Amino acid sequence: MSYLVHPLLKPEAVEKRLFQIDLAARALRGSTLVVMPTGLGKTIVALMVMLARLEKGRVLFLAPTRPLVEQHAAFLRRVLTSPDLVASVTGETDPESRAEIWRSCRIAVSTPQVVENDLLSGRMDLRDVSLVIFDEAHRAAGNYAYVYIAERYRREARDPLVLGMTASPGSEAERIAEICANLGIESIEMKSESDPDVAPFVHHREIEWIKVEVPEQLQKIRGVIDGLVSERMEEINSLGMCRIDPRTSKGELLDLQKRFSSALARGPNQNIFRGISLLAEIMKLKHAVELAETQGVSALRQYLERLAQEARSRGGSKASRRLIEDPRIQHVLSVLKDIDLEHPKLSRALEIIEDQLETSPESRIIVFTNYRDTATALLRFLQANASDAVKPVRFVGQASRENDEGLSQRKQSEILEKFRAGEYNVLIATSVGEEGIDIPSTDMVLFYEPVPSEIRSIQRKGRTGRARTGRVVVLIAKGTRDEAYYWISDRKERTMRRQLQGMAEPLPVDSAVPDTAPISSRASRQISITEICEPDELPLIIVDSRERDMARLLEKTGLRIVLRSLEVGDYVLSERLGIERKTADDLIDSIIDPERDLFRQIGDLARTYDRPLLIIEGQNLYARQVHPNSVRGILATIAVDFGVPIVPTGSIEETAALIALMARREHEAGYRDVKLHGRKTSRTLKEQQEYLISALPGVGPSVARNLLRHFGSVERIMTASEGELMSVDKVGPKTAARIREIVSGEYKG
Known part of the structure; x- marks a missing residue:
């Protein structure tokens, strides 16, 4: 066995593999997206590129979660001769410390949200960063922080180079092109497990599909709910606006919702209102059908009980209220309370897990499920029925909801450490466990249900077969959408490989990196706003930390942005001018839900600033089921009683352009003292x-x-x-x- 040799690498720390060296060499010629199955050493490729670029400047290594940041940082400290070269930065690092780290460290491993925050707040810049590594690069879409950081990097860095890494960028050519556009990628490099130079390092992964029968009682319950779905679909069809049937997919229903909402923005229409409401009911019912088919009694019962609780609450949706008031749903709830029956997947999962641990007592097993309720039900079932050899733990995300507390990133890290050490040997994970868990000894991955996403399916399967032979088991409920989801993800995986092979255009060995737009030019670029400020005239604006999307747009106009937590208003442009921004939907919601305290916010704004301003953004102010006079009454109160001017805008881009123009006016008029002041008034x-x-x-x-x-x-x-x-x-x-x-x-x- 031979090892990589470098002055900054410890002796015999990293095994030499020619395909990794080849990928690193190619990545050094231009910004590259490396697509390679999990477990084949994308991090080693990143390490080699990093070592080659360190002499040119600092390196920024980005990963989407804190556990993944800590994992990468620990690896780098373990293999580098000087662990002090590496600093890990997350949201738990205080802002002052972060500013010092950005100034002094050679290699910073961080979550993208922290970097975005500090770029917008002026705590760091990217001028002397020679390399940015985007791990799990398939996330670089929409408003995710990767997109903003990459754009800033291309704009600021003296000699930029990007390395994107993913096991699964998606099956659609448009999505892959969007990722490349957002990261500034010039070429795609792909390796598969069947490549001759990769095959010697691949461990066999056995894939099994186990089908279970859905109990007759659950099939009857499913039939009742299916009947409700059909009724509502027929009612939508009777409105004469579209035709849908039971085969209509969730994605198609979501597209129909968007079309209805767009039509509503053009003017009130009772048929469209009814259509939107019926679609909301259909989506809830379809989810209930899926739970009945693939998850079982307890998951379905908990879901319907949450719907009932939502229906009883003051802010609950009308769709939930109508469903819960339906006698057939009431009957289903009554039946569910009396049924002592669980989905056969539970006992089958127990059997598979015990069999694996009996054959290989030192095994580590990950069970993936789509739903938290199922993770909880499976945990309780294993704790009550499994042998002492089974030591399960639940692994979920950070968000908490009623009777279901989330896990902080610190707690997630602790659970993973105990899993690696063997204190737990069965990790029951939701989607939070799909990316970046580095557990080389995971022997089996159990899919509690298939997923219709090629990205998630590839990520899940990649958790095993990394250091030795692995096993993948997929549970499928016969005659349900489980079967459809399996074939959908399989088809998408094959499509993804074909798309990547067609798009991968490595640069010739002797060629220089082209100055022209890379393959990213095939995808649409982000909307840019006409620059308003001269380079030497940079007005300062304080932006509330929750307004990150707007902060990005304002920065493009030439403003200096400082993100802060504002108690009053959303934007401070000067000592005298503070702005509150509301979308049209926000304003209507404040009429429906008095707890939103709109008038308190407006009162605080008027009390704090000599020139308070309310911006209402969007075109659908009168499109909701609220009487127009109620809306007019709100506007009259704000303008007349509080004396706060109201300015309408059509979009977030228009709002940004308006705020930038006003900031420049304040700056030129001499109102340059921009500082925080004003506090919320406390309730009496x-x-x-x-x-x-x-x-x-x-x-x-x-x-x-x-x-x-x-x-x-x-x-x-x-x-x-x-x-x-x-x-x-x-x-x-x-x-x-x-x-x-x-x-x-x-x-x-």
Whole structure:
């Protein structure tokens, strides 16, 4: 065995593989997208390119998650002679420390969101960065931070070079071209497991498909829900605007929703309103069908109970309310409560896992499932029924919801470490586990259900067969969309390989990197705004940290941007001028949901700035099911009572151009003292009491005030009986019962 030799590499730290050296050499000739199966050493390719570029400047290594950042940083520190060359930077690193790290480190491994934040806030620049590595480069689409960073890098760097790495960029030529356009890619280099120079390093991966029968009771429940779907589809067809049938895919339904919304923007139409509402119900019902087919009783029950809870809440959707009020859904809920039946996938998964651990006791197994509820159900099932050899743990994302706490990135890292060490040997993961988990000893990946995405399927399968022979098992419920999803992902994987082979155009060995636009020119470029500011005239604007998309656009106009958490307004242009931005939908939502505190925000803006301004963005201000006079009343109150001017704009680009122009005017007029001031006004005790009581189900602001006037305190309301509650105006039996249920019910978190 031979090893790479370099002054910055420890002896015998990295094995030499010719195909990796060839890829690195090609990547050094021009910005390159390397597409290669997981486990074949994309990080080694990145290391070689990095070592060759370090003499030209600093290196920025980007990865989408904190665990992946820590993984890459640990690898680099392990193989480099000087671990101090490497700094890892995440959101947990405080801003002042980050500024110093950007100035001093040679190799920075970071999440893209942190880099985007610090570029926009002026804590770092990319002028002397000689290489940017984008791991999981397939994410470079839409508004993801990779896109902004790559654009800034091309604009600022003295000698830019980009290396993108992914196992699966997607099956559509347009998507691959978009990724290349966004990253400034000049060539695509692809390696597959069947390539002669790669094959000696590939471990065999056995793939099995195991089919299970859906129990008759679940099939009956599915039939009931399917009937509801058909009814709603027929009603949409009767509106005369389109034709859909049970074979219509989820993607086609989503496209139809967009078309309906676009049509609604041109003017109110009762048929379109009804169509949008019916589509929302269909999407919810189709999800319920999928859960019944592929996940089982507990997942379906939990989903319908969440719908019922949403229907009872004040801000719940009308679609949820109509579904839950349907007698057939009520019947399904009743049946689900009495069924002592689980999907056969649970017992089959247990059998497969125990068989693997009996054959290979040191195995590590990853079970992938699409849904958190299923991950929880499988964890509980294994804990209750599996042998002591099975040591399972749930691995999910950061977001929390009711009765389901997410995992922080720190906790995720801890779980992965314990999984590697063997404290856990079965990792039950949702999509958060699909990218970048470096566990060489994973012997088996179990798909609880197929996924219709070639990217996700490839990522999942790549978790095994990395250091030794691996096993992939896919559970499929017969006669369900499981079967369709399997064939869809298989077809997309084959299409992706064909597309990449057609697009891969390596630069000739002796050629120089062309100055002309690379293959990225085939894809549409981002919208750019006409530059308003002269190079030597750079007005400063403070932008609320939640307005990142706008900050990117404003920066392109020549403004100096500082991201900060603003308590009042969204943009500060000068000591006197503060701006609040609302989309038309935001404004309408504030009418429907009083908790949004629109008037408090406007009042704070008017109190804080001599020149307050409200920008309302979008064309559909009167397109929602809210009476136009309600909208006009809101606008009149803002303009007349609060004295805040209102400026309409048609799009985010138009808003950015307007803000940039006003910032320049303030700058030229001498109002250059841009600093934070103003704080939110705190709720009075009365307002806090009203807010607390109005949060109870079936209780709005008006009823909350009635309850407080009648009982005199929050405490007395909470201890009142149903009869006492019903003596208050506008409180009926249902509301009284729900209040008592919430107040006295046992917490089961």
